[in-house]
Amino acid sequence: MRVATTTVRAVNGLTARWAGASEGGTVFSAAAVWPLLAHLADGAGGPARAELTEALGLDAGQAPAAAREVLTAMNAMRGLDTALGLWTQRTLELKEQWRQSLPADAHGVLTGDVATDRRALDAWAAKRTDGLIDRMPVGLTRDTHLVLASALTLRTRWLSPFDETELETAYEPWATTPRLGLQRSSAVLDRVAVADTPGGHVTELKVLGNNALDVHLLLGDEGMEPGQVLQAGVDILAGRHAVVPGPRLPYGHAGPGLRVEKVRNTRPEPPSLDVTTAAYDMSACHDLLLMHRLFGLTTARDTSRGHFPGISDFPLAVGSAQQHTTATFNALGFEAASVTAFGAVGGALPDLRYVTTRISATYDRPFGFLALHRHTRLVLTAGWVTDPLPSPHDDGHDEP
Numbered sequence: 001m002r003v004a005t006t007t008v009r010a011v012n013g014l015t016a017r018w019a020g021a022s023e024g025g026t027v028f029s030a031a032a033v034w035p036l037l038a039h040l041a042d043g044a045g046g047p048a049r050a051e052l053t054e055a056l057g058l059d060a061g062q063a064p065a066a067a068r069e070v071l072t073a074m075n076a077m078r079g080l081d082t083a084l085g086l087w088t089q090r091t092l093e094l095k096e097q098w099r100q101s102l103p104a105d106a107h108g109v110l111t112g113d114v115a116t117d118r119r120a121l122d123a124w125a126a127k128r129t130d131g132l133i134d135r136m137p138v139g140l141t142r143d144t145h146l147v148l149a150s151a152l153t154l155r156t157r158w159l160s161p162f163d164e165t166e167l168e169t170a171y172e173p174w175a176t177t178p179r180l181g182l183q184r185s186s187a188v189l190d191r192v193a194v195a196d197t198p199g200g201h202v203t204e205l206k207v208l209g210n211n212a213l214d215v216h217l218l219l220g221d222e223g224m225e226p227g228q229v230l231q232a233g234v235d236i237l238a239g240r241h242a243v244v245p246g247p248r249l250p251y252g253h254a255g256p257g258l259r260v261e262k263v264r265n266t267r268p269e270p271p272s273l274d275v276t277t278a279a280y281d282m283s284a285c286h287d288l289l290l291m292h293r294l295f296g297l298t299t300a301r302d303t304s305r306g307h308f309p310g311i312s313d314f315p316l317a318v319g320s321a322q323q324h325t326t327a328t329f330n331a332l333g334f335e336a337a338s339v340t341a342f343g344a345v346g347g348a349l350p351d352l353r354y355v356t357t358r359i360s361a362t363y364d365r366p367f368g369f370l371a372l373h374r375h376t377r378l379v380l381t382a383g384w385v386t387d388p389l390p391s392p393h394d395d396g397h398d399e400p
Contacts, residue, residue, distance in 0.1 A: 003073040003376045007066045010034070010057035012234050015370075015379045019230035021294055025366075025386030026226075026284045027327045029338035031378060032152040033288070035071055035084060036342055037295060038063035039148065040318075043098045043311035048299040055296030064101040070378070071103075077373050078211035080154045080380065083128045087121070087147040098311050110147065114140055121147065125339045129153045132326055132337035137285060139320035139343055146316060149341035154371060154380055156209025157333035160184055164331050166391045167278050169364035178391035180279040182331055187270040189246030192361050194255035195236050196244075199228035203255045204236055204243075205275060205361050207334075212375060215334050217277060218368040219256040226384040230368045237370070237377045246273060246359055257362045269356045277363035278388035281328045288321035288340075297321060303345060311344075319345030327383055329369070336371055336381040 015030040022028070034056070041052035041060040053060045074082045087108040088094065099107070108124075110117050121136035128151035138147055167174065167181030191206045200221030207215045216237075220229035235241050244254075254260045263269075292298045297318055300307045306315025320343035327336040371381040 003070055003378060004066070006058065007070055008376055008378050009238070010066070011070060012237065012377070012379050013057045014055070015382050016231045016234040017294055018291075019234070019368075019382060020227035021291055022227055022230075022384065024226070025282065025384055027282050027325045027336070027381065027383030028284065028286060028323065029152055029325050029336070029340070029381045031070070031074070031380045032082075032150045032325075032338040032340045033295065033323060035067040036148055036150055036340060038067035039098075039101065040300070040308070040342065041296070042101060043095070043308045044300065045307065045309045046299070048296075048307035051299055052296035055294065068101070073376065073378070074152070074373075074380075077213065079156050079209065079213045080152070080373075081128070082153075083151045085124055085147075085149045085151075087117070089145050092145050092312055092314055094312050095310055110144065112142060114142060117144075121149070121341075124149070125151060129337040129339060132335070133324050133339045135324070136341050137322035137324045137339055138341035139322070141319075141345065143345045144319065144343050145314065146311075146344040147341055148344070149339065151337070151339045152380065153335075153337045154213055155333065155335040156211050156213040156215075159208045159210050160186060162275075162277075162331040164279070167276070167364060167388065171365040174278070174364070174388065180389040180391045181276060182279050183274070183276050186273045186275070189271055189273050189357070189359060192246045192258065192273055192359060193243045194249065194258060195232060195241040197228075197232040197235065197241050199232065200224045201255050202229055202232045202236070203258050203361065204233065205277075205363070208374070209333065212373060213334075213380070214372060214374050215329065216370045216372065217363055218370070219363050219365075220368075221256050222365075226366070226368060230370070230382055230384065233368060233370045233382075234379065237372070237379070247271075249359065254359075257364070259360045261358055261360075263356055263358045271357040271359075273359045273361065275361045277367075278385065279330050280385045280388045281330075282383065282385070282387070283324070283326040284383075286323045286325075288323060289318070295321065308344070316344040319343050325381065327369075327371070327381055334371060338381065
């Protein structure tokens with residue numbers, strides 16, 4: 001399984017830019033959008049082609065091959081399922097070269113009956129995400145001539161599971177309602193590191209999955225914006241920031257949420273990395289046309305004329321572009337799903353003689369995450385956690 005470095009850089013670049021445009025709690029998948037933009041760029045002309053090329057971070061002429069490459073690579077990753085679908089009205093004649101750039105089994109038909117087509121598209125979304133998303137995020141009308149969609153589902157189980165506990169935090173919005181915390185201890189110190197970035201320091205914790213799908217938790221200095229932290233995470237993957245790994249961290253406060261200390265024991269003990277974080281289950285819907293500049297859709301959304309002569313001689317414009325994404329992080333593992341669609345319209349002191357190192361990493365305030373493939377470093381899903389799961393032990397009533 002290989003993905004060209006330029007393609008990974010382009011997809012992760014879109015992740016970083018999307019993160020920079022995001023506010024508050026959110027979850028999204030640039031990896032699910034990028035192949036669709038690539039195929040649209042391949043069929044676009046004029047200003048629309050130039051804008052889509054800039055959003056891709058790759059020449060439009062290379063886009064179809066790169067889209068096939070990244071989809072093929074993702075489908076070969078254990079725990080990850082992806083699919084691409086195309087539906088067109090029977091009367092819409094596609095350019096053969098463009099149609100052949102898509103998977104052979106991707107093409108379906110729009111009947112023109114909105115209710116019938118809605119059921120078929122929703123069924124595709126549910127099937128391709130194992131029911132995690134049950135609706136195709138597309139504005140469907142009788143004037144919809146073409147729908148181009150992608151689905152992405154990933155699942156992994158932690159190599160070392162967490163124990164559930166109640167999260168102890170002084171962060172006021174979380175402290176008012178007991179939150180479900182996760183804890184575990186490891187002797188592998190290099191799972192954590194601190195990066196020095198232009199916006200501040202960022203603590204990165206790698207939570208490894210059993211199928212090379214990992215989640216990196218990112219906690220920035222207080223005052224850093226969500227976009228700064230997530231962009232820093234992408235830059236860390238690319239080696240753009242100086243990083244100090246766990247074994248080389250100084251004693252004391254070593255980074256956001258991070259403390260390193262010497263601990264005396266009565267017998268020899270290995271060093272430990274003690275992790276505390278919050279469980280979360282989140283979803284978000286995105287209207288990509290509201291961020292049209294980010295996705296290169298400014299000209300393409302102009303429905304007064306066509307912008308895709310490489311797709312069809314019939315004048316097409318992007319009338320709808322949406323994504324629905326979910327993500328769950330719990331004691332045993334992580335799962336996420338994304339469906340993206342474009343619609344074209346018109347005690348006492350013992351003898352403590354032994355000393356060891358203990359690192360405590362605590363994620364008890366809003367933090368970011370990147371779910372990625374360990375070997376290619378391709379980011380599949382990203383998000384910012386502001387509302388962790390409530391503790392199951394909380395009955396919703398104060399003690400008398």
